[in-house]
Amino acid sequence: MNIRKTIITAAVALTTVAMIAPMSAGAITIAELQAQINALNAQLMALQGPSSGTPAVCVGITFSRNLTVGSTGSDVKCLQALLNTSASTQVSLSGAGSPGNETSYFGSRTLAAVRVYQSQKGFIPANQVGPLTRAALNAWLSGSTPSPTPTPTPTPTPTGAGLTVMLASNNPATGTIVDGQALAPLARLTFTNGDNAAVKITGLKLKRIGVSADASLTNVYLFNGAVRLTDGSAVSETMINFNNTSGLFTVPSMGSITISVLSDVDGTSGETVGLQVVASSDVTTNASSVKGTFPITGNLMTLATGTLAGVEWNATTTPSAADVDPQDGYTVFQNSVIVTTRAVDMTRISFRKTGSISNTDLQNFKLYVDGVQVGSTQQLAADSLDQSYVTFDLTSAPKRLEAGTRVIKVLADIIGGSSLNFTMHLWNVADVTVVDTQYGANILSDLISNASFTKRS
Numbered sequence: 384m385n386i387r388k389t390i391i392t393a394a395v396a397l398t399t400v401a402m403i404a405p406m407s408a409g410a411i412t413i414a415e416l417q418a419q420i421n422a423l424n425a426q427l428m429a430l431q432g433p434s435s436g437t438p439a440v441c442v443g444i445t446f447s448r449n450l451t452v453g454s455t456g457s458d459v460k461c462l463q464a465l466l467n468t469s470a471s472t473q474v475s476l477s478g479a480g481s482p483g484n485e486t487s488y489f490g491s492r493t494l495a496a497v498r499v500y501q502s503q504k505g506f507i508p509a510n511q512v513g514p515l516t517r518a519a520l521n522a523w524l525s526g527s528t529p530s531p532t533p534t535p536t537p538t539p540t541p542t543g544a545g546l547t548v549m550l551a552s553n554n555p556a557t558g559t560i561v562d563g564q565a566l567a568p569l570a571r572l573t574f575t576n577g578d579n580a581a582v583k584i585t586g587l588k589l590k591r592i593g594v595s596a597d598a599s600l601t602n603v604y605l606f607n608g609a610v611r612l613t614d615g616s617a618v619s620e621t622m623i624n625f626n627n628t629s630g631l632f633t634v635p636s637m638g639s640i641t642i643s644v645l646s647d648v649d650g651t652s653g654e655t656v657g658l659q660v661v662a663s664s665d666v667t668t669n670a671s672s673v674k675g676t677f678p679i680t681g682n683l684m685t686l687a688t689g690t691l692a693g694v695e696w697n698a699t700t701t702p703s704a705a706d707v708d709p710q711d712g713y714t715v716f717q718n719s720v721i722v723t724t725r726a727v728d729m730t731r732i733s734f735r736k737t738g739s740i741s742n743t744d745l746q747n748f749k750l751y752v753d754g755v756q757v758g759s760t761q762q763l764a765a766d767s768l769d770q771s772y773v774t775f776d777l778t779s780a781p782k783r784l785e786a787g788t789r790v791i792k793v794l795a796d797i798i799g800g801s802s803l804n805f806t807m808h809l810w811n812v813a814d815v816t817v818v819d820t821q822y823g824a825n826i827l828s829d830l831i832s833n834a835s836f837t838k839r840s
Contacts, residue, residue, distance in 0.1 A: 437524055438464035440485060446520045448739045448803055449769075450512035454489040462489075462512065465523060466496045471503070507629050513769045514742075544577025545672030546584075546634065548660060550679060551641045557682040561689040562652055565827035566604070566645040566816060570658045570681035573641045576634040578671050583630035586667030589623040589644065590659045593683050597621065599650030604813055606643040607632055609731045609776035610766070611813055615647070623658075626667075629768065645813075647827055650686050657683040691819045692786075693723035694828040696809070700839045709797045715745070716793040716807040718839050720784070720828075727826060728781035729757075731816040733774040734793060736763055738805035744798050745805060748773045751792040757782045784817065812836040 441461040450459060463485035466472040474480035474496045497516065498508035504519050512520070551571035560567040570589075576582050591600060602615025603623050612631055616623050625631055634640050644658055659680045660666070663673040697719045707713060716734060729752075736745065742763040750757045758775045765771055773793075793807060809815065817826045829836050 437526075438468070440464045441524055444524065446512065446517040446524075447744070447799070448741050449514070449517070450489050451510065452489055452491060452494055454739065455487050457487060459489045459493070460485045460487045461524075462497070462520065463493060465520065466493070466500060472496045472500045509629075509769060511769065514765060517741075539580040541576075541578035541580040541582050541636075541669060541671050543579045543671060545674050546582055546666070546668055546670035547575045547577065548663075548666055548673065548675040548679060549573055549575075550681065553641075554681060555684070558684060559687045560648055560684045561691060561819075561822050561824040562648055562650055562686045563689075563691060563827065564819075564822075564824040565647045566813060566825040567648050567684065568643060569600075569603075569646055569656070569684065570644040571641055572644070572660070572679070573639055574632075574634050575639040576636055576670065579636055581633050581635050582668050582670040583633050584666060584668045585626065585628055585630055587625045587631060588661070588665035589625075590661050590678075591618050591621045591623065592657045592659050592680065593655035595650055595654040595656040595686070599648065599654055599656055599686070601647045601649045602813070603644065603646040605631060606645055607640060608643075609733070609774050609778065610772075611733065611811070612642070612766070614811065615813065627768070644681075647813075648686065652686055652688040654686045655683045656686070657681045689822050689824070690724065691822060691824060691826050692725045692727050693721075693833075694727060694784075694815075694817050694826050695721040695723065695831045695833070696828060696836070696839055697721075698830055698834075707797065709799060711747075711796045712749075712794045713797050714792060715748075715795045715805075716809070716839075717790065718809070719788050719790050721788050721831065722784050722786045724786065726783055726785045726820050727817040728783055728820060729815070729817050730778050730781045731774070731776055732791070732809070733772050733814040735808045735810040735814075736771040736773070736805055737808065738803065740800040740803040740805040742771050744800035744803070745795050746798055747796045748775075749794045750775045751790075751794065752782055752784070753790055754792075781818070783820075806840055809839040811838070 438461065440457070441464060444458055444461040446458055448458070450462065463474045463480055466474050467482040467485065473482070474485070474492050478484060479486050480490070480492055494510065497512055501508045501516055506515055549572070551573040554571045555568045574584065587605070591597065597618040597620070600618050603618065604615055605612040605625055613625050616625055632640060632642065650656070657680070659678050661678045663675065663677055666673045701717045702714055732750065736742070742765070746762060748761045748763070758777050758780070761773050761775055763771045763773050812828050815828055817828065818824065819826055
């Protein structure tokens with residue numbers, strides 16, 4: 384969806400007249416011409432003055448959206464001009480993107496300069512100008528940050544009692560799971576941080592145990608409550624690896640987080656399966672140390688046969704791409720779902736936002752089932768990969784979906800975002816949890832006619 388431009392901004396133009404002396408007759412070389420252009424650019428930059436630290440092309444600019452390779456606009460040109468004020472973050476030495484030759488296109492050289500700037504600010508270099516970088520750039524434009532920080536702010540080195548890993552108090556007890564179910568709870572791990580600073584867990588390795596095959600667990604996920612932290616990971620030679628250099632999750636100083644390990648199951652009745660953290664080295668973190676009673680072993684689950692209800696999403700989603708004005712209660716996602724065999728309970732659903740619009744431009748998300756609001760109003764939030772999701776956690780009051788066709792709809796207030804765009808998606812099959820009311824097992828959603836699930840947008 385594209386947001387119509389509803390505000391006309393007056394552009395302030397600065398005209399500089401350069402007096403060029405007549406040249407003598409004869410051919411001029413490209414090198415001589417380039418030297419004259421560079422000299423004029425230097426004069427122009429001198430006329431603009433170094434005192435404000437704000438290039439003329441940035442007048443009236445606010446960084447209100449994320450920028451990635453392929454983005455275009457006046458904010459991209461301002462970004463390049465800001466980066467070009469420092470030799471260490473200069474986009475290009477000559478030609479397009481060089482000082483005085485900034486463009487409105489965000490290309491690979493702009494990204495390279497952005498990543499240097501992010502490192503200088505003490506941020507983890509990313510493949511976009513995200514919320515943290517936008518905040519720094521806006522502070523720069525407002526005058527509170529006159530130039531790129533030459534030396535990154537040092538990150539505190541955690542010291543203290545270290546990180547302790549153990550089975551959570553609500554770790555799943557030994558029991559039975561239904562072959563073919565989704566998001567079967569296999570283990571819950573509590574990470575407690577005794578250091579003087581927050582610590583990041585960037586890697587976690589788990590081992591499949593029990594009498595079963597690797598293929599019996601088709602997709603293994605990490606969750607923090609209702610929030611999915613990872614994509615599905617496969618089992619290879621009994622091992623499951625989760626890695627994210629930006630951090631799978633962060634544990635605050637003197638705090639703790641409980642992480643659930645859930646898996647889709649496709650095995651054979653009678654198999655047993657469980658998970659284990661073999662050694663402290665299987666937890667990658669910047670904590671001062673990793674402690675626990677290793678191996679940390681979860682309980683075994685036995686697979687059993689059962690006929691679960693079905694949940695089939697429609698192949699098409701509304702609304703289609705359109706130009707819209709800022710307004711309250713706009714339908715940003717709608718899809719019909721067919722529930723077969725018996726009723727199910729929906730306990731969670733999460734939608735991802737993509738596009739150039741910022742999270743603050745889309746607010747007050749409401750979930751409706753068959754025209755009735757379900758759960759409370761929610762807001763977008765960025766995950767560890769700086770991806771934006773809105774999650775409706777219905778665990779305390781699941782929504783019963785009776786057999787038949789049900790309409791799932793999401794409304795949101797469009798606050799701003801002139802000339803920008805967005806799309807809301809049901810991105811991953813693991814972003815919706817529906818529970819069979821007879822077996823109490825999570826159901827693996829698919830598409831109509833039992834086609835494999837793909838994102839609904």
